[in-house]
Amino acid sequence: MTAPTDRGVVWLGSPTFPDAARTALLDTQLRANLKRATTTIRAKRHAAATELDDWEALRDSAAAIKRRTARHLGRYLVQLEQTVTAAGGIVHWAGDAAEANRIVTDLIRETGETEVVKVKSMVTQEIGLNEHLLDAGITAYETDLAELIVQLGDDRPSHILVPAIHRNRTEIRDIFAAEMGRWGRPAPEDLTDDPAELAEAARQHLRHKFLTAKVAVSGANFAVADTGTLVVVESEGNGRMCLTLPETLITVMGVEKVVPTWSDLEVFLQLLPRSATGERMNPYTSTWTGITDGDGPSRFHLVLLDNGRTDTLADTVGREALACIRCSACLNVCPVFERTGGHAYGSVYPGPIGAVLTPQLAGIDRAATLPFASTLCGACYDACPVKIDIPALLAHLRAGVVESERARRRLPTAEAMTMTAAATVLGSPALFDAAQKAGSLGSRAIARDGRIGRLPGPLRGWSATRDTPALPAESFRSWWRKNRDSDR
C-alpha cells in the first residue's frame, strides 16, 4: 500500500498510546469520571439489548446487510447519487480530507456566509473541518451539548457518542462560565453545576445561533440508496434545528454509511439507540430527501467521502471495520478505555473500534501502537450490534504493524529479535528443554521465596506492581521423562 496523503483522523504530534495512557492514568479525576459514566451506560445498554427476544437475530441481520452493501458499495453509491440528484440535491465526491474540506469551504463561500451551525458529526472531526474553516475565515458553531463543551473548552472529543465524557459537571460549569461569552451569549453569572441549569445555559446560548444561521453542516448516520434519503439520529433536537432552519444544508458522509433500502434501515434504527444510549428509541430521527419547496433548506449538498475507505475495503479482513455504525458500545464496555479515556488513542476514533479503524484510515504507520492497545478480552465483540470481530481485527492489524516494521527497518527491533529467538527455541524440544533448565537456574538465583520482584529494562513496568514466579526446579517435561517415560 502506498503511503496515504494526509487524511486527518489522527491528531498530529500525539504521543504513542502507552505514553499517553501512562499520563492519563495519573489523572484520578478523569478515571473517576470515566468509571462513573461507563458503568452507568453499560448497565443501560445491557438492559435495552437483553429485553428484546430477537436481539441476536437483529445483530445477524445488521452484520449481513453491512457486509453485503460493502461488497457492492460502488453500485449503491451510484444509485444514491442518482436518487439524491433526482430529489434536487447536489452530490460531490471527495477522495480525501483535503478535497472534502475544499468542497465544503467553497460551498459556504458561495453563500457569502462566515458562520455555520453544525450537527454533531464524526466525519467532520475526522477531516478536521472546523479548523480548516477557521483558517478560511468561517466560524463553525457546534450545537450538540457535549460538542459545545469540547469546543468552548478548546478541548478534543474523547468519546464517539459522548465527546465530553471526560468532564464532570463542575468542570462543565467552569467552562461555560469562562468561555460562553467569547462565542456568543454568556452564561448566567450565578450558574451552578446543576444539570438542568447547565442545559438551560446551553439552550439560551445556542438559540440565537439556530435562529440566525443560514448554513448548516451535518454528517449522516445512514443514507438510503433506494430513495436518496439521509438520516440523522440524535437526542437533543439541536440536529433537527440545524437540518430544518438554515437555507443551505451541507452533509458530509463517509461512503460506508449507505444502506440499500428502508427495510435495511429499520434494522439499524432498532440496534443503534439501544447500543448507543441504552434507549429503546432515540428522541429525534430526522430524515430528508433532497429539497422540498417551502419546507426546510432550499439548497442541499451531499459530500461523499472516501478518505481511506476504499483502501480499507480492499483488505478482506480489515474491511469489517467499515460496518461500524458509531454507537460506541465497544468503548463503553472496554476495560482499557475505562482506564485511559479517549484522548490516549490520539484519534477522533478512540476505543476498540478506533484501534481498528484509525490505522486503516490514516495508514498503519501513523497509528502503530493502537492495535496493541487491547488485551483482546472480547467484551467489544460481544457488545457490537453489527458483530465486528474487533479482537480478530486487532490481531490482523498487529501482523500488519510487524510486517511494516520489518519492511521499513534495516535492523530488527528488540522485540522482533526476542520473538525470533523465542520461535527458534520453541521450534525445537531440545532447545526448549535447555532453555527451561537455564531459566530455572537463573530465575531461582534472583528469586526470594520463589518470587522475583522488580526487574529492569522492558520488564520494569510489569514488575512495578507484580511479582513474577521463579521457574520451578523441574519442568513438566523433565518430570514426565523421569517418572513416566520409563514406565512405558
Add this chain to the structure above:
Amino acid sequence: MRVALFVTCFNDTLFPGTGRAVLTVLERLGHTVDFPPEQTCCGQMHFNTGYRPEAASLAARFARVFAGYDAVVTPSASCAGMVRDGYPLLAERHGDGVDEQRIADIVPRVHEFTAFLTDVLGVTDVGARFPHRVIYHPTCHSLRGLRLGDRPLSLLRAVRDIDLVELPGADSCCGFGGTFAVKNAETSGAMLADKTAEVRATGADVLCAADNSCLMHIGGGLSRQGSRVRTMHLAEILAATERGAS
C-alpha cells in the same frame, strides 16, 4: 480413545503441577494419557503479537505432533482458543509449510480441560475434595473466546467440602493480555488493581481459573500486595482428594 496432554509451554515451564493435576484427574477417571515430548508451544504469543510466520510454523509443528490422537486435552482456555480460532486463519493465509488438511483434522480434536470433562467424558463429579473457600475467575478466553459458560463451575460445585463464593465483577478482564501487560504495563496494572481489590474483598483462600496465565498475573499482583490469597489452576482443585488436600 487415544488421549494426549498438551500441557502448553507456559505450564510446562512455570506450572508443571497443573500438568500433573490433569493427569491425576483423567487417570482417576480411567483414561490413559500420553505426553508427546515433541510438543512445545501453540504459537499464541507470536500470533497475538503480530508474528504470523513464526506462529504458522509452531502451528504446523503442533498439528504434526498431535496427529493420530483422538483427543488433545489442554489446561488452557486461551491456547485451546488459539488452535480453534487462529489455526484455520494461519492455514488459509500463511500456507507455506502448514498442511491445511492436517490443521482441519486437528482443530476439532483439541479440547480445553473442563470442556473435555463435561462435554466429551460427560462428567461433573471427578471425586475431588477441597475444604477451602474458593472463587472462580472466568478468564476472557474461557468466557468470551471458548464460551465455556457454566462448565468450570459445574465441576467445582461437585467438589466435596468446597466453599465456593462468587467473585464480583468476574467477567472483567484482569488486564493481562499477554504482551499487553508488558507493552502497556500501567494500563494493565490499573485493571489488575481493580481485580485484586475484588478478589481480596471476597475473603477467599484460593482463586482459581482455567488458565494459569491470568492467574500468574493476578497472583503476581496479590503477592506484591502481601495478600494471602493463593492462585491455583482449577485442575489442581479437581485433582485434590481426601488424602491429597492440603
